[in-house]
Amino acid sequence: MKKRFPLLALLLLVAIVGLFALDHYRKERAQQREQTAGLLASCVNQGLLSLFRLQANDWRRRPDFLAQQQRKLEDAVAALPEKILAGQPFAEWQNAVAVCKKLTRHSVVQHGTIFRALDDLAAPAMTDSRTYKDPGALKRRLRTLNRLRNSAKAAGRYLDDLRTDVRTQLQRSDLSAASREQALAEINRQVLEHYRPGHFSVQQVDSYLARLESYYRLLAQHPRGFSLRGGSLYFHDIALRRQIEQLNSAILQGDAAFYANWSQIVARQQGGFDAG
Template identity: 45%
Template sequence: MKKLYPLIALAIVVVIAGLYGLEQYRKLREQQQAQTAYLITRCVNQGLLSLFSLQANDWQSNPGQLNEEEERLKQRVAALPDTVGVQKPFADWQGALDVCDRLTVNSNRQHRTIFRPLTEMAKKDIWRLDTAKSEQFQERRIKAIYRTRIAAEAADRYLDDLRADVKRLLDTNRISPEARALTDQQLQKAIFDKYRKGQFSKQRVLQYLERQESFYQLLTDNPKGFTLRGGSLFFYNKNLHRQADDLNRALLQGEVDFFSNWRLIVQH
């Protein structure tokens, strides 16, 4: 019996060591899962902060803001991993890095889709009345309006597209179920419960674009029906004058509202 005591003691030590090792492993995995969720949530938040910066921009006075903000977003996201303090990379961490990289590319692409057309809409040269008879300028106007319609659709569904994009990236990257569950929880709390769709009105934006298209198309279709005198349009036909005057008045009244709408895509 006495010979069994050392064996029993050894078994107890082994069990205790095993339990301690399992506890340490559990704590390590919890830490890694938290680091993974934190990094992805911060990446998503950086994209939204970039959107807010673009929303606030005056596209007439600062058309280069889009390119500048694109570079800033890349730099901010690239600096995030160093703030987490991961000493040794692990599988979930690599998955999180991949998600961040793809998400940054997609966010910048979405921001270009939404805001690049505004740089065209804010250019005064293509909307000048002395270009009303120019087919070349009319082609530019048609392209600008078409792209802005696409931008309005993208702006209207921005948060829905962001949520779907994040989900798709998480689904296609090798992130453990535990880290994924924690990431989903933190994203919901820090992002999707905090940010919500703004007062952006796709209907009013599209209405303005329709009137703008109709106004310039009316002038393009009737090049002999008017002339430019002292910076103002002079019409030879009363009916044409009335149609153009009604459309132009609506455009002047709606211009401020049109550009203001792009400041209201997302709010918190």
């Protein structure tokens, strides 16, 4: 019996050490899941903050703003791992960094889809009266207008597309099921729940673009109905002049509302990360 005491004591010691080790492992894994969730929430938030800066831009004055913001977003996201990671990198952390890179790349593409055509619309070539009769110039103008229609659709479903992309990238990642679940919950709690669709009107944008298209088509289809005098249009066809003047008046009246749409794609609600 006495010989069994040391063995029992050893077994008890091993059990206690095992329990401590298991507890330590569980706490470490919980901390790691918390860090990966925090990284991904910050990553998604950076993309939304970039969108807010883009939708606050005056595209008629700063048409090159998109490229600047894309670089700033990529730099801000690249700095996140060093800011958030406590300790040494671990396997799931590397997986989370990979997911963050994909989400950011998709945000850059989506922002380009939404805003790049505004850059083209603001380009001098769109309003160069010397090319109003040129069929090739008309094709280029119509391509820009069609890109803007696609841009409007993307802007109207921005938050829905973002939520879908977040879920898809998490599901396709090498993160554990527990880490995916916690990351999605954190992204929703800290970020997505605090944003809502803005007052972007796809219908209003389409109406404005339809008037622009009619304006450009009429001029290109009636090259003998007008000429240029001192850089201004001089009409030989009274009916054409009346149509163009009516369209131009409607375009000018809708100009401010058209650009205002691009400033209200997403709206922010209270809570979540700071907007800075």
